[in-house]
Amino acid sequence: MGIILFLLISNNVAFEHLPSPFIAEEFMDVKRVDSLLYFVTERGLEIFSWHSGNPQRISRYATEGWAEGVYVVGDYAYIADHYNGLCIVSVSDPATPALIGNCDTPGKALDVVVSNTYAYLADQENGLVIVDVSNPSVPYLAGQCSGIGHTYAVTLADTLVYTGVCNSALKIIDVSDPAYPHVVGQFPPGEFVYGIDACIDDTLAYINCGFWSGAIIHFAVVNVKEPTNPLYVAGLAIPATNRGLEKVGNSIYTNTQDHGIHIIDVTEPTAPFVTGCYDETRWFGVGFMADDTLLLATHFLEGFSIADIRDRQKPVTLYKHENIVWETMAFDDDHDYSYFSGNIEENDQFWHSVLKIADVSDPSIPVVCGELYSTGRCYLYRGSADYPYIVYTIQRHDSSFIAVTDVSDPYTPELTRFVEGNGVLELCSTYLYCLDGRKLKIADIDHPSFWVDSLVIPADGYDICIMDTLAYVTVRDSLLILSLLSGNQLGYCYHGRPRAIRISTDFPYLAVPYTPFPGSSFGFLLFDVSNPVSPSLLFDTLIYEEPIDSIALYTVACEIKDTLLFFCRTGYGFDIWNISNPDSIYRIANQETPYCALSVHLKDDVVFVEDMRSIELYRAIGLGIEESSFTETRMKESSFEAMPNPFMAETKIKYCLLERAYELEDRCVSVELKIYDVSGRVVRDFLLPVSSLQLSVSVTWDGTDDCGNRLPQGVYFIKLETERGACREKVVLLRLSFGPGRYGLD
Template sequence: MLKKIFLFLIVEMVSLPLLLSGGAGAFPNFLFAGFDSLNMSFVGNWPFGASNYLEIDSSRNLLFAGSGGGVYIVDVSVPSNPTIISEKIHARDYIGKLFYQSSTQRLYIANDQGGLEIWDISNPSSPAKLGEYFTSGYSAHLYVSGSYAYVTTLYPHGLCIIDVSDPANPQQTGFFSTSNSPYGVYVVGNYAYICIYEGFYIVDVSDPANPQQAGFLSLSGYYLFDIKVVGDYAFVNTIGSISSSGLLIINISQPSSPSLVSFCSIFEAHGVDIKGTYAYVVSGQLYNWATLHIVDISEPTNPQIVVSYEIPTGTLFAHGMDVCVSTTYAYVSCDWLGVHIIDITTPTNPQEIGAFDGNTPQCGQNVFISDSYAYLADGEGGLRIIDISDLSNPEEIGFYNPPCYVYDVYVSDSFAYTCACALGLRIVNISDPSNPQEIGAYDPLGDARSVCVSDGLAYVALGSLGLHILNVADPSNPQVIGSCGSPGYAVDVFIVDSIAYLACEGGGLRIIDITDPTQPQEVGSCATTYAVDVYVSGSYAYVADGSGGLRIIDVSVPSNPYIVGTYSVSGSQVNDVYVVDSFAIIAVDWKGVYIINVSTPANPQRVGYYSPPYITLGISASKPYIYATDRLTGLQIYKSDLLVGIDEFILKSVNQKPRLEIYPNPFSEKTEIRYIIQKGRLTVNGKRSTVSLKIYDATGRLIKDFSRFTNYDGRTTSIVWDGTDDSGCKLPVGVYFCRLEYGKRVITEKIVYLR
């Protein structure tokens, strides 16, 4: 949650005429419950990322380890050998906090835009989602007491009290507004204790429908984050500057007048737990090792650090994110270095005895879809192989981890060509996806950022070294056969026939003739702001240009490319682009996935979007699905109503009711209207009926008649409409209705016409 606290939701209400006018700012940023937006919907995800929040079921030796937007269930009965027994908990957003209720064996998840989720863990190997509640703001932390979940939210700031007595149908019963951003919450008896920026609330929740402030303590300069309550004291960790980061101890014996007892300085204190007379505080930030601080709190007015134990993560830095303490062990989450298990039998002499850190997911960069698998380039998390045969429930089945950052992957035949940063190109045999094995490598001491494979040759974007061309006919022994330097930093490559298109940070789009791969020659270039990705379709190159937005470049004459259109996104970076038919799908930083209608290249318009869990980095698509990588939550899968392919249309129509589909929709130049009527459905009272297909405007006036007699059952009928009426005149932009009639049946679909 710390990584997302500065994000907020702006809801724009615009009229239909403004919406239909197009342009970068015309489409409203609606965030509906469940994230769905116009023309796009959530399908499934593999949301795992860096380790974050923890909970423990001591009686069953189970650890619940938050990982990005997922939760691993780990058997820790043998602490030296923790074993993941389930990765089936896939939350909708980044996990802000976990709470495990042992009496019901339920796990509660606060997951940002995803609100509150409730999971049944009675069978740890097969957890089941019981219910969810979408809070009005971003859910931050939570605590469960009795039949109520207490969830702190941002925008609006406050405490949301939710009745979870029926987990399948949780309902909000009350809300308490706070003066600033709330995070940690802890409930004892009739009081909820809430941490906010520069303050501490005590709230009377004896009537959950009407929570009332009982007390408040102003703490200027302190960013209160997490909390535990024991007896008359609240133990609160604070984050921020060196002088204000650490452990606060607050006397709460008088709820109306809480008072600060003491402060123990610990830089970047992120999590706290209490056992006996010790507080366990985890800290760590960039360029520091995660550290477990064990603090003697036997005298609350004078807490003393008895030991600061650096988590043994080798030479690598990691954030200390959370700590959870059982009888003899402290479990510490260390961001992308996983969870470490520390023996605290002797608090003054902690010792690590186990960890699961060798395959912790980290940062979804790019994804390649092949058959029923998604190959995820996961940064420091290596290459993840995800089975997507069930799109609603993807599962990881294989993992390859080179000792370097993985930026990109391209799959050809039985090999995954993996760009591993300073380690160059690594070639991995994936004939058995559950057991990928590196078989070859090319390490030119460059920064391997992107790869494309065609006709036995691998084209690698190598940062400052430009483009290298490798013969990979023998994948175990790749050989460089040609290279072409380029200005700027080569970060992406796309191949079409005998041309390589190279996106270069600081160098724009470079066009390279590869007719003779041993002697590639640059033949053209086009300056852009900060080119990071390129996709070529037809006569156009679509460049993800960072802060420059989406650039559409005419490359029909390779020696003279020029920009014909730009789609700008104010305040955000365009990180990736993928083109399907007349749509460019772009990854727009923290704004998510945008679908841009590029049927008129000079006037690209947004026609769909989906709000992301955090930051969208990579895009791939296979109609009608979009696969998006997220910096914190792995792989997200969406479906777009705009990307319906003809094969899917026919498949869905077989043995089903008649279907009417319009694609693309919205449209600007032309759209295809398709329908299938199965055998026997054209017969009424023994007579064959005609088919009527007509288009009406929003007032009900007939403006186009496509009526015709259909001579064959079960086959697709396709009609193209160019936005004109029966007299051939262009119609104004707006909403129209397509009406299909046959026999006594009628199907109507809405069409949105843009220009």
């Protein structure tokens, strides 16, 4: 597939957030209605069908906020959507949930219960909010009780609402008049106490709380017959509790978060005791559901699980929905494949990773075609692909390894090499370059001994980029250019910006993002590397002068696509800059991402963002992603590629004109095939009349000019032009000579 040149025709750029199959979601809360499971994640609502065996996801609905609580009544799911308030989603057809109404609350909606025509929300800093939902399409604020502290949970019992408050007592609020809710009692009384959540059974309240009563009490039984004067009955010193509390029969299920869901026998309320604990995973969400036989628990990033709790002492996991945290991506645009690596955490000590290969011929709809599982954690936010291999690093306990996977058949990837090693990886043909401290180690994937050579660099390296026979390496405050043939340093440019990492190059530009220290600014540098002996700094910009968090020290990245530079700003999303004129470089767009943008890749008009734990997809609208000489429709009229690429002796240029014979009749089509160097000079010109009966043709180029002279190594552009339009392919000509001691063994 040819390389597309981008022409910026407008600064009015918008982005369409596309669905992605590579999403890691925080499962926060759940409700079960018959055979349907309604989960909320920070992305919105997810509906699963479950009869027996494994639950099957049947639909998703993305909300605009950060969904944390859900309550389902009849045909509606009521969602506490954080800064987006209350969302009412129709689930009459679970396969196609649709937003019906929205009421933006003053604070941040965290939990919700619904009764009759009112929804009661824990609105964090705004306390309790009551919304009239008699008309689900037009919900409106009916009343509120503010000034009671940061409210996290709500429980309704008749005309009383029990609100869990962070760092304060649980409040008992009279809501008999929704327009004027008011506090009538609280528990525990006094200072330095808190009550987070409660469930009510007749005159008893079971509370997740924290206070001192001879010991730290995190679970309490309280008599609330007189709401104005709740009386302590009994308590337990269990691990610190969180939102999430249910009573089933004579058992209380309480969320202790990191320590699992404790099961407490309250047959005798004055003497509660722990009968069991479900601690399948390290993390628990804020919501769960239990009945006589089953426990349905959310686990934040670790997904959710279903457990058999008929034996309260030994709950047994029946199913666990594993949530993959996506941390690495790499692309092979020449073959329209992308590679995504994610991790699944079993516990603190054990991880396994998965590599998924997706067909991105239509980048807006990646289609997974192959996968490979490995033991260990893919722990570097970096992968590198060059057909037919992809490389990435895996950590197993205290040891690090480099994994080489053959992806020549994307449907059945095969792990071919697994060797001990660590560092920043860059793959070029069958040669792997590993930047490890002050060494640039070189491996031949096909060689039995793997490692074949190494170069010493003057300081610890942060990142590496290979182009032709040159290695571009960033150290603390400088850019180094090394010859891979001689091992010598050719060029050097001091830039004075510490921690320059995740570089990108598209000849003749090289971009170096830099991240100083917390509390400082960060930005990118743009170099002209057309002369490797004396690279020159063209541009230095500061993106933000506000304090940045520690993760930004390691994750700022960029990518160059012709005259566009895509710059990741970690917690601030990504920018697009116009670098067509080094004297006038400017930002044309910014898009925030849900988490923390770590790297970016442009495929056609779709931007792929490695967003800390998910791969986000954005279609760029109004960016002017049009070929400068050749439109998208014209590109579709020809299939065009050069293989191999890079090449040494020769490359075969194949093209197929997808014209219809009845449009051409029997006349010949004039086809021009020209090869340009990076200065724009034509070095080889082919004039090829092609009959309409012979629309598929291949031409071999041996790296010589029209006079038969051998051309120097470097980047060249092959341009195919017909009367219908044109397209272009970039190729790299190598003039390498591997001898003893250099990419070989003596």
